Amino acid sequence: xxxxxxxxxxxxxxxxxxxxxxxxxxxxxxxxxxxxxxxxxxxxxxxxxxxxxxxxxxxxxxxxxxxxxxxxxxxxxxxxxxxxxxxxxxxxxxxxxxxxxxxxxxxxxxxxxxxxxxxxxxxxxxxxxxxxxxxxxxxxxxxxxxxxxxxxxxxxxxxxxxxxxxxxxxxxxxxxxxxxxxxxxxxxxxxxxxxxxxxxxxxxxxxxxxxxxxxxxxxxxxxxxxxxxxxxxxxxxxxxxxxxxxxxxxxxxxxxxxxxxxxxxxxxxxxxxxxxxxxxxxxxxxxxxxxxxxxxxxxxxxxxxxxxxxxxxxxxxxxxxxxxxxxxxxxxxxxxxxxxxxxxxxxxxxxxxxxxxxxxxxxxxxxxxxxxxxxxxxxxxxxxxxxxxxxxxxxxxxxxxxxxx
Amino acid sequence: xxxxxxxxxxxxxxxxxxxxxxxxxxxxxxxxxxxxxxxxxxxxxxxxxxxxxxxxxxxxxxxxxxxxxxxxxxxxxxxxxxxxxxxxxxxxxxxxxxxxxxxxxxxxxxxxxxxxxxxxxxxxxxxxx
Numbered sequence: 039x040x041x042x043x044x045x046x047x048x049x050x051x052x053x054x055x056x057x058x059x060x061x062x063x064x065x066x067x068x069x070x071x072x073x074x075x076x077x078x079x080x081x082x083x084x085x086x087x088x089x090x091x092x093x094x095x096x097x098x099x100x101x102x103x104x105x106x107x108x109x110x111x112x113x114x115x116x117x118x119x120x121x122x123x124x125x126x127x128x129x130x131x132x133x134x135x136x137x138x139x140x141x142x143x144x145x146x147x148x149x150x151x152x153x154x155x156x157x158x159x160x161x162x163x164x165x166x167x168x169x170x171x172x173x174x175x176x177x178x179x180x181x182x183x184x185x186x187x188x189x190x191x192x193x194x195x196x197x198x199x200x201x202x203x204x205x206x207x208x209x210x211x212x213x214x215x216x217x218x219x220x221x222x223x224x225x226x227x228x229x230x231x232x233x234x235x236x237x238x239x240x241x242x243x244x245x246x247x248x249x250x251x252x253x254x255x256x257x258x259x260x261x262x263x264x265x266x267x268x269x270x271x272x273x274x275x276x277x278x279x280x281x282x283x284x285x286x287x288x289x290x291x292x293x294x295x296x297x298x299x300x301x302x303x304x305x306x307x308x309x310x311x312x313x314x315x316x317x318x319x320x321x322x323x324x325x326x327x328x329x330x331x332x333x334x335x336x337x338x339x340x341x342x343x344x345x346x347x348x349x350x351x352x353x354x355x356x357x358x359x360x361x362x363x364x365x366x367x368x369x370x371x372x373x374x375x376x377x378x379x380x381x382x383x384x385x386x387x388x389x390x391x392x393x394x395x396x397x398x399x400x401x402x403x404x405x406x407x408x409x410x411x412x413x414x415x416x417x418x419x420x421x422x423x424x425x426x427x428x429x430x431x432x433x434x435x436x437x438x439x440x441x442x443x
Numbered sequence: 444x445x446x447x448x449x450x451x452x453x454x455x456x457x458x459x460x461x462x463x464x465x466x467x468x469x470x471x472x473x474x475x476x477x478x479x480x481x482x483x484x485x486x487x488x489x490x491x492x493x494x495x496x497x498x499x500x501x502x503x504x505x506x507x508x509x510x511x512x513x514x515x516x517x518x519x520x521x522x523x524x525x526x527x528x529x530x531x532x533x534x535x536x537x538x539x540x541x542x543x544x545x546x547x548x549x550x551x552x553x554x555x556x557x558x559x560x561x562x563x564x565x566x567x568x569x570x571x572x
Contacts, residue, residue, distance in 0.1 A: 348481050350505040354446065354454055365481055365505070374481065386478035422460045422509070424485035424501040425478060440477030 041358040043404045047243075047338060047397030048192050048220060049362060053289070054245035054398065060292035061247065064285035072282045073273060083284045090291025097294040098218075098237065099228040100254055106274045107282055110251035111219040114238030115142040115186075117253050117278065118215045121264025122184045122236070123156050126213075130181035136161045136169045137380040139188050142238075143217055147186070157181070166331035167196035167381050171203050178210055185214045189221035193364065193377040193393055194330030195339025197225065204233020213262060219243055223297035224305065224336055229254060235262050241286065245398055246293030250286035253278075308396050309337035311405050315394060316340050318409035323416055325429075329364075329378055329391055338396040343378075343387040346426035347419040352392060355415040359408055364391035386425075386435075446506055447540035453510035458517050461499040463487045468570070471563025475554040478503065482548065484512045486555035490563055493523045500555075507545040511535050511552035519556065524563070530556055 044052065064086060072087045074080025091102035108114045123131060135147055137160045150156035159177045163169055169187055178185075185207050190197045200216055207214035215236040218227055222237075223244035229237060240251035255277065256262045270279030297304075320326045325345040341364075344352065349363030364375030365388070373379075374388035383391070394408070420426040425435060446454070462485070463470045469490045476482040482504035489497040498516035502509045514535055519527055535541070535549035 346503060348504050348508075350481075351454070351509060354451075354506040384479070385481075389478070389481035422457060422501050423503045424474065424483050425503045427462065427485075427501060435478060440479070440483070441475055 039401075039403050039407060042360055043358065043400070043408065044360045045394050045396065045400065045404070045408060046360045046362050047395035047400075048195075048393065049395070050242050050248065051245045051397050052399060053242075053247060054293065054296060056296060057246050057289045057292045061285045061289040064288050068284075070284070072284055073271065083282075086284055086288050087282055090287045090294075093291035093295040093298075094252060097227070097298045098222060098254060099230050101257060103275075104254055104257050106253045106255050106277050107287055108251045108253055108278055109249055110242075111140075111217065111238045111240040112142040112251075114240070114251045114253035115140070115215075115217055116146050117264065117267050118236045118238060119143065119146045119150065119184065119186060120267050121277070122213055122215070122262075123150055124265035125263050126183040127155070130179075130183040131156045132179055132181040133158045133184045133186060134161065134174055134177045134182060135159070135186040136163055136188070138163050138167055138191055138193075138377045139186065140192055140217055140219070143186055143188070161187075163196075163380055165382050166334070167191055167194045167329075167377065168331060168334065169198050169203070171199050171206055174203050175206050175210075178206075178212065182210070182212050185212055187214075187216060189216050189218035189227065190225070190336050190339075191330070191377060192220050193375060194341045194381070195220070195336035196331040197221065197334045197336065200232045200234070207235070208233050211260075213260075220336060223294065223301060224338060226301070229256070235260065236264075241290035241293055244293045244297050247286045247289040250283055250290050252290070304398060305337045308400075311396050311400065311402060312338060312340050312394075314402070315396070315405050315409060316342070318406070319412050322409070322413045327383075327387060329381065329383060340394040340396075341391060342394075343383065343391040344416050345387060345390060346423045346429060347416055348389050349391055351419055352390075352415055355419065356411055359411060362393040362395070364393065365389040449514075449539050450507055450510040450541070453513040453539070454506045457500075457509060457513045459497075459499050459513065459520075460501065462501060463489055463497075463499060469563070471559040471561075471566065473555045473558025473560070473562060475558055476504070476551050481505070482508050482551055484508065484551055484555040486512060486515060486552075486559045488519055488527070488559045488563060490524065490567075493525075495519050495522050495524070495527060504548065504551075505545075507539070507541055507548040508551060510539055511541075511548045512555060514538060515552045515556055524560060527556060527560055 070079030070083035072083040095102040222239040235256040237254040242248040327343045329341040349365030378388040498519040500512040532549035532553040
């Protein structure tokens with residue numbers, strides 16, 4: 039087995055060789071600008087882009103004209119929030135979102151708030167990280183113009199009841215934006231059934247290239263309008279100027295096509311691997327806690343807290359396995375994951391959390407190796423943990439007066 | 444983030460992991476930090492006469508916190524109480540090449556040393572009374 043092992047597929051994914059193969063002709067040979075309307079080079083590029091648009095639209099049950107290319111999901115989130123607030127400011131300026139959204143949504147909302155352009159309601163989530171649709175309904179005011187709730191969380195994999203939220207948005211005539219970056223290509227997404235008006239996602243999370251994203255913008259019922267945040271040549275129906283990155287778009291299209299064909303089987307395979315990983319670790323080690331929803335979660339996500347050991351020190355002992363931790367020992371604030379904190383997970387357990395993200399190219403052998411190494415390292419670190427020692431002696435750690443620093 | 448070689452070495456081969464009985468004669472215990480902050484260090488010294496003859500630690504925290512406390516135990520052994528008082532967090536930062544975001548680990552280690560020494564002195568006073 040080759041080391042290191044990549045188990046951080048929520049951060050990014052390796053590109054599928056089939057995607058690269060589709061992209062290659064569009065660098066040197068077919069280099070045209072898709073906006074060049076008067077020669078063969080341009081036509082060729084335009085045709086490739088339009089084909090990709092269709093492949094992408096098909097995966098989410100949209101029309102290809104509703105696909106707006108951006109540089110990635112962060113830009114899509116920015117464009118959705120800022121574009122809607124700017125376009126509909128006469129109607130209202132209130133946004134409803136949740137505390138566990140990706141920073142691209144939260145920081146954009148914060149920025150609009152700071153500049154006095156919007157007021158924002160941040161809905162709290164339940165202990166599994168799920169937004170309650172009724173909370174969305176209650177938060178709606180006559181000034182609400184946008185609801186922005188993610189499809190699936192990037193840390194804990196919890197899947198939100200998006201369809202119910204979409205229904206409420208429709209009922210109230212409010213636009214619904216969904217950051218679906220972690221969900222598209224992993225679980226079925228249907229913008230019609232889910233009542234989504236704007237949706238962000240990117241290629242590099244689904245075995246496509248980095249640097250390309252999409253904002254789905256509904257064209258009919260209702261026809262959504264957004265104010266462009268990038269001025270220039272008026273590309274993408276005037277919503278996002280800039281020469282289209284043809285090779286990246288071709289890759290995005292092919293990545294979506296593969297997901298569309300293989301998602302069902304792949305989802306089942308990944309869920310089985312994830313369950314094996316979860317059982318292998320949690321059965322062998324006491325005091326391990328699953329973060330996120332036990333069933334309503336992405337098939338490839340697993341987030342576990344290992345009591346009495348700190349996440350970063352765990353990762354340090356697992357140099358040959360690429361993972362992510364909710365510990366923020368490296369951050370200037372020393373604050374652990376805000377997502378886990380929003381679930382009500384204690385700071386101590388948030389510091390002790392590890393996120394496993396399985397992907398298309400992981401194997402059972404890698405999973406078994408990871409189980410073995412996790413058990414080894416957690417056991418070793420617990421042996422040198424004063425907290426574990428105290429717990430074993432029967433000390434209630436919650437009753438101890440700690441000197442916070 | 445890349446760790447310095449010395450941090451990796453202390454993490455992989457921590458010196459003096461373990462515990463003394465808290466009520467044992469000549470033992471001073473320092474426990475600093477909080478689980479909520481992601482760092483808790485327990486540092487213990489065993490004193491004979493004026494000299495620290497042994498030191499042990501247990502740490503919940505990142506690799507730099509483990510390395511800082513491991514190094515502290517190494518430095519404490521053989522020192523007198525007065526000499527031990529002079530160990531500064533900046534010495535630990537220098538020895539382990541800690542980056543700015545990890546300086547708090549060295550501060551915690553210094554606090555742990557001070558706490559262990561204070562505990563020892565307090566115990567010694569009550570024992571002589």
